[in-house]
Amino acid sequence: MAKRSVLGLYSEEDSAADALDNLREAGFEEGDYEILTGVPYPEGTFGEAEPEHKLYRWPLIGAACGFTIALLITAGTELAYPLITGGKPILSIPAMAIIMYEGSMLGAIIFTIIGIIFESRLPRIFMGAYSEKITEGHIGVTVTTEETRTDIAETALNKAGTDGEIIRGWE
Amino acid sequence: MQEHTQLSHKQINEDLLKDVLTVPKWWLPAVSFLGLVVLTGLGAFFFMMYHGLGVTGLNRPVMWGVFIANFVFWIGISHAGIMISAILRLTQAEWRRPITRAAEVMTVFSLIAALHTPLMHVGRPWRVLYWIFPYDFSRGIWPNVRSPFVWDPSAVGTYLIASSLFVFVCLLPDIAILRDRAKKPIVKKIYAQMALGFRGTPRQWKLQILAGILLSALVLPVFVSVHSIVSWDFAVLIGVEGWHSTIFAPYFIIGAIHSGVSAVAMLMALSVWLYGLDKYIKPDHFDAIARLLIVVATTWFFFFFLEWVYALYTLAPPEIALRELQAFQWPYGPLFAIFIITSFVIPVPLWLFKRVRRSVVWMFWTTVLVNIGMWLERFLIVIPGLIRRTHMTFDWGTYHPSIVEILIVVETFAFVCLGMLLFAKVLPLIPLFDVKEGMVNRRLIKVGRRVIPATIREGLPHHYYEKKQ
Numbered sequence: 001m002a003k004r005s006v007l008g009l010y011s012e013e014d015s016a017a018d019a020l021d022n023l024r025e026a027g028f029e030e031g032d033y034e035i036l037t038g039v040p041y042p043e044g045t046f047g048e049a050e051p052e053h054k055l056y057r058w059p060l061i062g063a064a065c066g067f068t069i070a071l072l073i074t075a076g077t078e079l080a081y082p083l084i085t086g087g088k089p090i091l092s093i094p095a096m097a098i099i100m101y102e103g104s105m106l107g108a109i110i111f112t113i114i115g116i117i118f119e120s121r122l123p124r125i126f127m128g129a130y131s132e133k134i135t136e137g138h139i140g141v142t143v144t145t146e147e148t149r150t151d152i153a154e155t156a157l158n159k160a161g162t163d164g165e166i167i168r169g170w171e
Numbered sequence: 172m173q174e175h176t177q178l179s180h181k182q183i184n185e186d187l188l189k190d191v192l193t194v195p196k197w198w199l200p201a202v203s204f205l206g207l208v209v210l211t212g213l214g215a216f217f218f219m220m221y222h223g224l225g226v227t228g229l230n231r232p233v234m235w236g237v238f239i240a241n242f243v244f245w246i247g248i249s250h251a252g253i254m255i256s257a258i259l260r261l262t263q264a265e266w267r268r269p270i271t272r273a274a275e276v277m278t279v280f281s282l283i284a285a286l287h288t289p290l291m292h293v294g295r296p297w298r299v300l301y302w303i304f305p306y307d308f309s310r311g312i313w314p315n316v317r318s319p320f321v322w323d324p325s326a327v328g329t330y331l332i333a334s335s336l337f338v339f340v341c342l343l344p345d346i347a348i349l350r351d352r353a354k355k356p357i358v359k360k361i362y363a364q365m366a367l368g369f370r371g372t373p374r375q376w377k378l379q380i381l382a383g384i385l386l387s388a389l390v391l392p393v394f395v396s397v398h399s400i401v402s403w404d405f406a407v408l409i410g411v412e413g414w415h416s417t418i419f420a421p422y423f424i425i426g427a428i429h430s431g432v433s434a435v436a437m438l439m440a441l442s443v444w445l446y447g448l449d450k451y452i453k454p455d456h457f458d459a460i461a462r463l464l465i466v467v468a469t470t471w472f473f474f475f476f477l478e479w480v481y482a483l484y485t486l487a488p489p490e491i492a493l494r495e496l497q498a499f500q501w502p503y504g505p506l507f508a509i510f511i512i513t514s515f516v517i518p519v520p521l522w523l524f525k526r527v528r529r530s531v532v533w534m535f536w537t538t539v540l541v542n543i544g545m546w547l548e549r550f551l552i553v554i555p556g557l558i559r560r561t562h563m564t565f566d567w568g569t570y571h572p573s574i575v576e577i578l579i580v581v582e583t584f585a586f587v588c589l590g591m592l593l594f595a596k597v598l599p600l601i602p603l604f605d606v607k608e609g610m611v612n613r614r615l616i617k618v619g620r621r622v623i624p625a626t627i628r629e630g631l632p633h634h635y636y637e638k639k640q
Contacts, residue, residue, distance in 0.1 A: 105392060149405070
């Protein structure tokens, strides 16, 4: 069943925090509602749960991939076209280490970027209930639920004193 | 940081997006002029490509001329962008907020400028692919990955990709603001696509803050490696006395920071003048960056001094001959004097005065001087090192950059300025969300008889505060 989202806007941090309390009282769970702000607030400002993420794994995986690719490129190239210089070993570790270091760092950075986008749940194709006022300083509280429960959500949001009308959207 | 003006989010949007969503009067003439300079430089390049490198002043023994000096200069400028952004983010310095974006963007354009100078220097740029990538399976010819010329593109390429992605990720919240503020439907649609649906949930903000810190930590080692590798282009050569030095890597890095941080200060002054951002970039910011510059410039001078001490202490005749050429013989002697005076002797004592540090005009001109000096420093490393007569040189002459080389070098400067102006036309040069966060995290508190702005540290999970209580 398609879900609907409703959005209440608040100009004060306390009102947004009250809206979250009201939603909890009305039986909504942590994943059902979200705070939308135009600026990062200190965590827990609105009494929301701390978001969990696994971002720190991404650079490690990326570095391992980058290192492996760089090792294959450098060693593979040297072995494919051996340049024998003064009886020295064909595989020149100091020269390879530089490329492998850059490869590891590049892999780590690219995977971190992918990780940030993935863990941020982006890209998001449908915006759902959203207002441009959020980037002007208003605080949005959005609830995603079945169509039958949107009225309950609206009541809970209105109880905290929204600025203007409740905005509805499709998820 | 004592100076603080509390502004509403709406006011910040209006101030910082007015030049993105509208066109300032000076913008089109400036862009046209810079575009013309870039086209002239490209014309000179195509002329050089058609007629060959003979149209440059390059000849035995000086086969690296102003192109390579310019390459090292732009790599240096590119360093401060990310360095200043990364270090200030990691240390959570409050004054970073309005300057990080411009510094990061400058990194990207300077790196592109740096990269295209050696490409032009090789005469036939498409052949660079032969030297870097394993390309020719049919003839079985592979590049020599042990060559420093393979390290360069791998390091600079990594740095360019990393800094471009860094800029993009940190731009997401501001692109979302532009999406919400743009009036024309087509523009709104483009920004909406670029914003990837960013809405500002706590998860997205948490990852934004982590992105800044984590990417800073990852980019810093790359930044150190890039200029080290550029310095090894010189230092691993055993044939040129002035270049074969163990101190080159740290000396190049600190020199890069000196010129790059100066370039950031120049950029701050230009932002104040061109975009009227004095509400956001205040004398306090100039004061802070000037203090940083004093430390950086002094450290750089120490390395410069060490390089000379190590060279002269041995009393090796080739080293002494090279230093004499660099410092006392025409035309390098006067250039050497200008280099020392502009990069250290004038600016550093001036920065000791608070009035200079807090003045936009003084800071602009002193940092311009630093960059003139630092360009000359690279010139004086590259050219005299090669031009000196040695017993193995069978052919020598002097070196004068030709008009073609000069046009191409000027093109790189115009390219970076043009890039910055075009960027500032479509995306904000000051990170709006970062400035707004600074406003949210800052409250006025009373200490004794004074009321001062106090800031809480961002990015700490809330259980941190609970445990401390």
